[in-house]
Amino acid sequence: MTDIFLILVGAILVNNFVLTQFLGLCPFMGVSGKVETAVGMSAATIFVLTLASACSYIVYHYLLLPLGLEYLRTISFIVVIAAVVSATEMIMQFTSPFLYRILGIFLPLITSNCAVLGVALLNINQSHTFIESVFYGLGAAVGFSLVLVLFSAMREKLDQCDIPEPFQGPAIAMITAGLMSLTFMGFTGMVQ
Amino acid sequence: MAESARQLSLQGLWYNNAALVQLLGLCPLLAVSNTAVNALGLGLATIFVLVCSSALVSLVRHQLLPAIRLPVFVLIIAGFTTCVELLLRAYSLELFQALGIFIPLIVTNCTILGRAESFASKNPLGPAILDGLMTGIGFAAVLLVLGLLRELAGTGVVFANMNRLVPFANNEGVVLFTHYKPFLLAILPPGAFLFMGLLIALKNILDKKLASRPQETENVAPGSKRVRPLA
Numbered sequence: 001m002t003d004i005f006l007i008l009v010g011a012i013l014v015n016n017f018v019l020t021q022f023l024g025l026c027p028f029m030g031v032s033g034k035v036e037t038a039v040g041m042s043a044a045t046i047f048v049l050t051l052a053s054a055c056s057y058i059v060y061h062y063l064l065l066p067l068g069l070e071y072l073r074t075i076s077f078i079v080v081i082a083a084v085v086s087a088t089e090m091i092m093q094f095t096s097p098f099l100y101r102i103l104g105i106f107l108p109l110i111t112s113n114c115a116v117l118g119v120a121l122l123n124i125n126q127s128h129t130f131i132e133s134v135f136y137g138l139g140a141a142v143g144f145s146l147v148l149v150l151f152s153a154m155r156e157k158l159d160q161c162d163i164p165e166p167f168q169g170p171a172i173a174m175i176t177a178g179l180m181s182l183t184f185m186g187f188t189g190m191v192q
Numbered sequence: 193m194a195e196s197a198r199q200l201s202l203q204g205l206w207y208n209n210a211a212l213v214q215l216l217g218l219c220p221l222l223a224v225s226n227t228a229v230n231a232l233g234l235g236l237a238t239i240f241v242l243v244c245s246s247a248l249v250s251l252v253r254h255q256l257l258p259a260i261r262l263p264v265f266v267l268i269i270a271g272f273t274t275c276v277e278l279l280l281r282a283y284s285l286e287l288f289q290a291l292g293i294f295i296p297l298i299v300t301n302c303t304i305l306g307r308a309e310s311f312a313s314k315n316p317l318g319p320a321i322l323d324g325l326m327t328g329i330g331f332a333a334v335l336l337v338l339g340l341l342r343e344l345a346g347t348g349v350v351f352a353n354m355n356r357l358v359p360f361a362n363n364e365g366v367v368l369f370t371h372y373k374p375f376l377l378a379i380l381p382p383g384a385f386l387f388m389g390l391l392i393a394l395k396n397i398l399d400k401k402l403a404s405r406p407q408e409t410e411n412v413a414p415g416s417k418r419v420r421p422l423a
Contacts, residue, residue, distance in 0.1 A: 019381060020381045021223070022218075022219050022220075022222045022223035022381070022384070023219055023223075023297075024219070025218035025219045025222065026215075026216065026217075026218060026219065026302055029215055029218060030215075071274065071277075071278060072274070073296075074270055074273055074274050074277065074296040074299055075267065075270040075271065075274060078266055078267070078270050078299055078300075079267075082263060082266070111266075112300055112302050112305065113300070114219045114297050114300035114301075117296070117297060117299065117300050118293055118297060121293045121296055121297075122293060125292075125293065165396070165400075166393040166394075166396040166397045166400075167389070167393045167396075168396075170215055170389075170392050171389045171390075171392040171393040171396065172389065173389075174385050174386070174388045174389030174392060175385070175386060175389035175390075177385045177389075178382045178383070178384075178385030178386035178389060179382070181381050181382040181384075181385055182377075182382040185380065185381070185382065
């Protein structure tokens, strides 16, 4: 029980996926313009990432390992992730059109979120068990969402600021992310 | 032909630079740029995957149904990435370990899929290879500059551990400042964001200087215009 709690805290705060491990930066920069879109993207990512880390664990341990095909993991994980995303899209479309309307446009984007593939690979590198993998995925996604929503709120404020001309747009966004990363360094050493 | 090749190169290297302008492939860019050698290693790996996948996508472009083209592109890229992964593990284990999961993550570098979708799938083999090469060099150059700046600011040395890349190189690196007090922040994660922000600002300043000079007429190949809307 404590192990799982530590994995969660570690993934959300100490080794935050966006700010200290540099995974999922494309959506982090791309959809952080408005708080609403950021919240939609976060919800979709939490769902898909948790599911995808469970599925890739199953595929790796029950399909690739017995067949001795470990070197195909990158290709098979990409296929697993794409399949999970498409399946989620279809199920959501039929069972809950309301959710689909809110989250639908974000789902295809998640396939190219490197945090999803990153979690699947890290789960293997750190030889997590099934439960640990699921919670590591959940923690990574919650950490991603936390930072994404905070960042988008800051970018909305930034739009109204008087920024020196060369820094307008992506440059100031990068600097802001740097300062956020600096604050997250404060969590270093909290969990070993 | 020569003119369009020149345009293609300029677009890939500077005006539509994948890393600085379109902000694609940020994850590997920021993550492995803590030393120049890591940056160079990943830059070369990315160029290789980008050129090979652009060439193959261009070759099979007439055989593909529109509905399944994206999965096919992704699988082609994943295939070449696996080749790079196995090659690196065989010939340079140290570099392979230093780059870690960012080698397999070349698959999700949006630059590569972006070029396959918007250029290679619409153009013949020659231009597709050139475009892949130029985009790749543009990306690798930014990676290397960022790596050099961060390593220099963080340690006062550049190209340390060069033998990860070239077996006979010396391991000490080029010491530019002796008695240097390391600016540790540059190597830590926040430094990556800060330096990248400064680099983008620098490009904006240079672009403004260039724009004040007389403009030449633009002659672009179809699909080579790349825009990344920042919402």
